Amino acid sequence: METAKTGVDVLFVLLGAVMVLAMHAGFAFLEVGTVRRKNQVNALVKILSDFAVSTLAYFFVGYGVAYGTSFLVGAGTLVGGEGSGFAAQGYDLVKFFFLATFAAAIPAIVSGGIAERAKFLPQLMATAVLVGLVYPLFEGMVWGTRFGAQEWLQATFGAAFHDFAGSVVVHAVGGWIGLAAVLMLGARLGRYRKDGRLVAVPPSNIPFLALGAWILSVGWFGFNVMSAQSVATLSGLVALNSLMAMVGGILSALVVGRNDPGFVHNGALAGLVAVCAGSDVMHPVGALITGAVAGGAFVWLFTLCQVKWKIDDVLGVWALHGMCGAIGGIACGLFGQQMLGGLGGVSLPAQLVGTLAGVVVGFVGGLAVYGTLKATLGIRLDPEAEFSGADLAIHQIGAYPEEAMPVHDDAIAMAAHAANLRRG
Structure with a gap:
């Protein structure tokens, strides 16, 4: 029975890992649908390449920083040999897979903010450092219970920092890293006129944007629900709260964003971002309110960032992930309270301190990584490459290469001959 139970848990976490892996296609298509056509190939290649680099950085360095575990031992030890320190049937290996897909979300989030003007190789280098060191530092503090942070919060406020998913x-960490990167890069060419007025750059493909949002929304139920990491601790409350927060975010963004399709689809994601922390302790009504607040906040903050502050965050990753993530960390401390219908066991002061710590780690870490790369290798495409588009400048092919093919004289002659035949 114990073997069967462990096997079920291995399968459960593996399915969660695959669902979150699929979310990276959502990140890719959300970016593809938002950026201009000349940068769509770059968005796809960047997300996939960042995932590969993230996996290696997390395997060899990051997971050890967060949990004090090394995989550089024999395979017999990894699958849980007697006295190995690893769980039986390779459970720790699928747990790594699951958490690696979380870690890879950091550069995927950043990618949306720096789109259309970032160099390719320096971004891969940034990914390696962020996933190998910066992100695991905070992950280790919270989920790895390392470095004494959770013990101090427990002793000071009566509860540790709670961030279920x-x-x-x-x-929040990814969004604040993204803000640092965007500030280091500066605005895209032509985004603002000399008098400071914003130049509109509409999404290139609303169906792709919507597809990305749908893929992310579906995968999010693996992201949240399967954060339980075992069948025994699985809770339907997490699923319902995720659904309610998503719905709240959609409707709020629909109203505040005045039917804008980009805001509506990102509103679903804003609600899901915000509910991650407290999805296991909130009442569904609290999750609905959390999602609604996040959806409206995303629209307002995205507009404020782009129009008033002149910060060219292409997909609004600071508003969507940085701020909605922070809203979720704080909302957990409110709607997780028993007096507001929650299960309890959370502390608002602990949530405030933990959320602020995540913001600081993300923003300072982002400034350090991108600031160093900017001063050494440079992080921005030259103006000519940016004008022609990252697709041609970096990958030497566009998303629609047939449109760029030269029309030869023989093709013109054949077309004329066909037209004459149709005339009789």
Whole structure:
């Protein structure tokens, strides 16, 4: 029976890992649908390449920083040999897979903010450092219970920092890293006129944007629900709270964003980002309110960032992940309270301190990584490459290469001959 139970848990976590892996296709298509056509190939290649680099950085360095575990031992030890320190049937290996997909979300989040003007190789280098060192530092503090942070919060406020599925650990940290990167890069060419007025750059493909949002929304139920990491601790409350927060985010963004399709689809994601932290302790009504607040906040903050502050965050990753993630960390401390229908066991002061710590780690870490790369290798495409588009400048092919093919004289002659035949 114990073997069967462990096998079920291995399969359960593996399915969660695959669902979160699929979310990276959502990140890719959300970016593809938002950026201009000349940068769509770059978005796809960047997300996939960042995932590969993230996996290696997390395997060899990051997971050890967060949990004090090394995989550089024999395979017999990894699958849980007697006295190995690893769980039986390779459970720790699928747990790594699951958490690696979380870690890879950090550069995927950043990618949306720096789109259309970032160099390719320096971004891969940034990914390696962020996933190998910066993100695991905070992950280790919260989920790895390392470095004494949770013990101090427990002793000081009567409860540790609670972040069930990563509102702060993943999203706020990633969003604030993204803000640092965007500030280092500066605005895209032509985004603002000399008098400071914003030049509109509409999404290139609303169906792709919507597809990305749908893929992310579906995968999010693996992201949240399967953060339980075992069948025994699985809770339907997490699923319902995720659904309610998503719905709240959609409707709020629909109203505040005045029917804008980009805001509506990102509103679903804003609600899901915010509910991650407290999805296991909130009442569904509290999750609905959390999602609604996040959806409206995303629209307002995205507009404020782009129009008033002149910060060219292409996909609004700071508003969507950085701020909605922070909202979720704090909302957990409110709607997780028993007096507001929650299960209890959370502390608002602990949530405030933990959320602020995530913001600081993300923003300072982002400034350090991208600031160093900017001063050494440079992180921005030259103006000519940016004008022609990252697709041609970096990958030497566009998303629609047939449109760029030269029309030869023989093709013109054949077309004329066909037209004459049709005329009789």
